[in-house]
Amino acid sequence: MMNRLKEWLGGTGGAPDEADQRYRPLAASGLELREGLPAYMAELEARLDEAMPEEWLKQVRERIRSSDPELSEIKHTWMERELKRHFFLLALLRKPPLYSADLERMWREMEAFSRDYEQFCERYAGYYIQPQQAAPPSPPGAAARQARGAYELLYGCLFQVQPESQLLIGPFHRLKLDAESLEELQASASPCAALGLLETSQDEKKAAIEALRQRLRERCALARRYHEAESAEDRDRCRDESDPSWVLLAYSLETEQSPYDPLSRAVRPEPTAEFEPGRTGSSVRSAIQPG
Numbered sequence: 092m093m094n095r096l097k098e099w100l101g102g103t104g105g106a107p108d109e110a111d112q113r114y115r116p117l118a119a120s121g122l123e124l125r126e127g128l129p130a131y132m133a134e135l136e137a138r139l140d141e142a143m144p145e146e147w148l149k150q151v152r153e154r155i156r157s158s159d160p161e162l163s164e165i166k167h168t169w170m171e172r173e174l175k176r177h178f179f180l181l182a183l184l185r186k187p188p189l190y191s192a193d194l195e196r197m198w199r200e201m202e203a204f205s206r207d208y209e210q211f212c213e214r215y216a217g218y219y220i221q222p223q224q225a226a227p228p229s230p231p232g233a234a235a236r237q238a239r240g241a242y243e244l245l246y247g248c249l250f251q252v253q254p255e256s257q258l259l260i261g262p263f264h265r266l267k268l269d270a271e272s273l274e275e276l277q278a279s280a281s282p283c284a285a286l287g288l289l290e291t292s293q294d295e296k297k298a299a300i301e302a303l304r305q306r307l308r309e310r311c312a313l314a315r316r317y318h319e320a321e322s323a324e325d326r327d328r329c330r331d332e333s334d335p336s337w338v339l340l341a342y343s344l345e346t347e348q349s350p351y352d353p354l355s356r357a358v359r360p361e362p363t364a365e366f367e368p369g370r371t372g373s374s375v376r377s378a379i380q381p382g
Contacts, residue, residue: 113254113255113258114163114165114166114169114255114258115165115255116165116168117168117169117172121136121140122136122139122172122175122176122179122250123250123251124136124249124250124251125248125249125250125251125334127306128249128299128302128303128306129298129299129302129303131295131296131298131299132249132299135179135182136179138214138215139175139178139179139215141214142210142211142214142215143175143211143215144207147201147204147207147211148171150204150207151197151200151201151204152167152171154200154203155167155196155197155200169255169256169258169259170191170193170194170197170259171197173191173194173256173259173260174194174197174198174201176246176250177189177194178215178220179249180245180246180249181216181220182215182216182289182296183245183288183289183299183300183303184245184286184287184288184289185287185288185289186223186287187242187245187287188223188226188235188238188239188242189223189224189225189226190225190226190227190228190239190242190260190261191225191228191259191260191261192225193259194225194259194260195222195223195224195225198222198223199222202222227261228260228261228262229261229262229265229266233269236266236269237268237269237271237272237285238287239261239266240266240267240268240269240272240339240343241268241272241285241286241287243263243264243266243335243339244268244272244286244307244336244339244340245286245287245288245303245307245336246335247263247334247335247336247338247339248303248306248307248310248334248335248336249303252335263335263339264335264338264339264342264353264354267339267342267343268339268340268343269285271285272285272286273311273340273343273344276307276308276311276340277308277311277312277315283304283307286307288300288303288304307336310331310334310336310337310340311340311344313329313331313337313340314329314337314340314341314343314344315344316329317329317330317341317349317351318341318344318345318346318349318351319349338353339353341353
């Protein structure tokens with residue numbers, strides 16, 4: 092139990108080589124943004140890449156590996172991607188929580204190259220980005236659980252969710268969205284403040300964030316229709332388990348008359364012996380199928 096807890100918090104838990112065997116090589120480069128997002132999101136990813144020169148990332152990589160020689164190259168690439176995803180979220184959300192001690196360590200190692208880090212912050216954000224302290228991925232307290240639920244909803248709306256992501260930032264679909272977030276998503280004129288989306292005066296960014304809100308409202312409406320459907324055929328038309336945000340919303344909106352288990356073995360893929368992810372879409376299904 093303690094080893095598993097350490098893994099969720101970003102540590103290796105057991106022997107490092109055994110833990111690192113859970114990480115497969117990245118199947119695709121970049122952040123793996125989900126399809127159908129506003130063009131601004133691709134532009135934001137391009138700006139992030141341009142602000143992080145490969146030579147600097149190589150120096151960070153060598154610094155981390157020299158202090159932790161048992162860290163595999165494959166796991167490091169996943170850490171690097173997840174930290175880039177966090178920087179991406181920082182451009183859209185009001186200080187999203189950081190759910191990995193591994194990512195905090197990498198972030199602070201980046202900051203140690205002070206000139207490179209300052210240049211990155213200026214090019215990407217226009218201000219100095221203070222490293223965050225890692226929070227537990229299964230947080231106690233209502234406010235922390237609300238923050239985790241909102242984080243999972245937005246993360247799943249933006250990115251493909253793989254088992255390796257969950258090894259670093261914690262398992263998905265263990266918590267439901269709180270009532271305030273659900274009410275805001277179902278109100279067409281709501282700014283969805285409970286989700287932590289930024290308010291901005293930049294026209295293109297403002298339009299992209301509004302499109303993201305609308306996408307989440309549509310996902311919420313589809314999940315509600317799933318529970319209200321009177322026939323299995325109608326229910327199947329409203330089911331979209333390829334979308335992690337839909338899965339979370341369907342779980343959050345379940346009732347006694349219409350239960351929904353996001354971790355049901357009847358519908359989820361067979362997990363690896365080492366790791367059991369939430370039902371987070373087709374990318375996870377194919378990733379953990381035996382070869």
